[in-house]
Amino acid sequence: MTPPDRRRRALLLAGLSVAGLPLAAWALKPVRERPRLIIVGGGFGGAACARQLRYLMPAADITLVEPRAQFFTGPSTNAALASVCAEGDIVRGPAALEALGIRWIREAATALDPVARRLRLASGTVLDADRVVLSPGVAMRWDRIAGLDATTSERMPHAWLGDAQVSRLRERIESLRDGATIAISAPANPYRCPPGPYERASLLAWRLSARRLKRCKILLLDAKDDFTKRALFQVGWDTLYPGMVEWVPHAKGGEVLEVDARRNTLRLQNGSRLRVDLASVVPPQRAADIAVAGDLVDESGWCPVNPASFESTRHAGIHVIGDACIAQPMPKSAFSANSQAKLVALAIAAQFAGGPAPVPRLVNTCYSLLAPDYGISVGGLYGVVSDRLSTLNDGMSPLGAARELRAREAAYAHEWYEQITRDTFG
Numbered sequence: 081m082t083p084p085d086r087r088r089r090a091l092l093l094a095g096l097s098v099a100g101l102p103l104a105a106w107a108l109k110p111v112r113e114r115p116r117l118i119i120v121g122g123g124f125g126g127a128a129c130a131r132q133l134r135y136l137m138p139a140a141d142i143t144l145v146e147p148r149a150q151f152f153t154g155p156s157t158n159a160a161l162a163s164v165c166a167e168g169d170i171v172r173g174p175a176a177l178e179a180l181g182i183r184w185i186r187e188a189a190t191a192l193d194p195v196a197r198r199l200r201l202a203s204g205t206v207l208d209a210d211r212v213v214l215s216p217g218v219a220m221r222w223d224r225i226a227g228l229d230a231t232t233s234e235r236m237p238h239a240w241l242g243d244a245q246v247s248r249l250r251e252r253i254e255s256l257r258d259g260a261t262i263a264i265s266a267p268a269n270p271y272r273c274p275p276g277p278y279e280r281a282s283l284l285a286w287r288l289s290a291r292r293l294k295r296c297k298i299l300l301l302d303a304k305d306d307f308t309k310r311a312l313f314q315v316g317w318d319t320l321y322p323g324m325v326e327w328v329p330h331a332k333g334g335e336v337l338e339v340d341a342r343r344n345t346l347r348l349q350n351g352s353r354l355r356v357d358l359a360s361v362v363p364p365q366r367a368a369d370i371a372v373a374g375d376l377v378d379e380s381g382w383c384p385v386n387p388a389s390f391e392s393t394r395h396a397g398i399h400v401i402g403d404a405c406i407a408q409p410m411p412k413s414a415f416s417a418n419s420q421a422k423l424v425a426l427a428i429a430a431q432f433a434g435g436p437a438p439v440p441r442l443v444n445t446c447y448s449l450l451a452p453d454y455g456i457s458v459g460g461l462y463g464v465v466s467d468r469l470s471t472l473n474d475g476m477s478p479l480g481a482a483r484e485l486r487a488r489e490a491a492y493a494h495e496w497y498e499q500i501t502r503d504t505f506g
């Protein structure tokens with residue numbers, strides 16, 4: 081049997097090729113038309129898709145709509161918050177795509193007519209497309225936690241969107257004193273980066289321990305009764321930070337129902353009120369606003385898609401990838417978005433070239449750091465079975481592994497970050 085870490089590395093390398101598929105011969109034929117392709121969102125899904133489309137369809141007119149020139153990447157955000165790396169190490173953006181002949185419009189899309197495939201930008205400019213790919217990420221559901229909105233959240237930073245909250249939360253972490261109580265909330269599924277809150281608690285514990293603030297307490301307030309890699313995280317916390325991290329599941333009243341950001345208090349579902357020194361409240365989420373404006377979301381708040389092409393099941397000719405789409409059992413991750421982007425590029429190129437549709441093969445590996453030299457991971461290979469996206473193979477770091485394996489996985493996590501960001505942003 082292939083050892084689990086080798087199997088995951090094989091998945092990783094497969095994922096960084098085109099959707100794990102050998103390039104079909106037809107994909108190399110020049111496409112004679114000049115189709116107008118518009119990609120909305122230049123993060124992990126959108127940038128990877130634009131790049132792949134350029135490669136597969138050299139003659140196409142490709143436009144990327146993304147207002148942000150730079151952002152903090154989700155992956156490694158927790159490492160930057162804990163000063164494992166510098167903030168500057170995790171800044172990326174879509175600028176390098178312009179050198180490939182992709183037109184980058186630095187604006188937000190404000191409206192999408194999904195039937196006409198017509199996009200309106202903040203400046204009023206209107207763009208028409210033959211195909212639209214949306215990878216706009218997530219928006220916060222401010223109606224779910226009383227007292228929490230875009231303004232009050234600044235005092236309880238989620239740092240979940242790659243914006244200035246990352247710097248603010250890092251400063252707040254650095255100003256903590258010994259004996260402080262920190263609350264990190266985790267929303268109910270589905271949400272961006274399922275292991276993210278637990279990795280955040282781990283690396284925060286590492287940082288506080290490194291600063292010898294060993295009397296600090298980290299409360300993980302959860303709206304769920306289980307989470308990805310739970311046993312691995314819990315063994316890691318017991319080993320590395322005994323008594324410092326406490327997970328409060330939904331069954332024990334852990335869900336945050338209300339906050340008072342001025343007083344740093346949280347009301348939990350078990351009725352208790354907690355006053356903490358720092359709270360990082362990660363709100364429940366849904367697909368970003370432009371997906372709602374384009375009538376692409378269903379009652380779940382996310383975008384249903386055909387898993388073979390990630391084309392919207394609500395409107396033909398519009399593809400939705402990344403965190404905004406419904407792609408269970410794939411987690412909402414940068415790796416998933418990158419893999420979906422490559423499949424969609426192949427599917428679009430096939431449609432315009434009149435070639436066969438690609439066989440969907442998608443991959444994901446989620447690494448989490450519990451300390452700079454302690455990594456764990458979960459990985460999966462996905463395909464379509466009976467019209468549903470399904471797990472074909474998966475693997476997880478073994479429980480009870482030697483520290484040497486955890487150190488190796490931490491090194492793989494770093495290697496993965498460098499590869500995926502280069503593959504996506506150049």
Ligand SMILES: Cc1cc2nc3c(=O)[nH]c(=O)nc-3n(C[C@H](O)[C@H](O)[C@H](O)COP(=O)(O)OP(=O)(O)OC[C@H]3O[C@@H](n4cnc5c(N)ncnc54)[C@H](O)[C@@H]3O)c2cc1C
Binds near residue numbers: 125
């Ligand atoms: C703390 C944290 C840790 C994480 N760790 C990992 C990890 O270790 N591994 C991993 O694989 N993933 C990780 N992730 C998840 C990863 O960041 C996301 O899953 C990934 O960014 C999703 O890609 P996306 O393209 O859907 O969205 P994004 O990368 O967020 O890109 C969306 C882009 O769309 C733009 N946009 C939105 N609306 C509009 C509009 N109207 N017009 C134009 N542009 C628009 C936004 O500006 C944004 O740049 C982590 C996330 C967080 C928060």
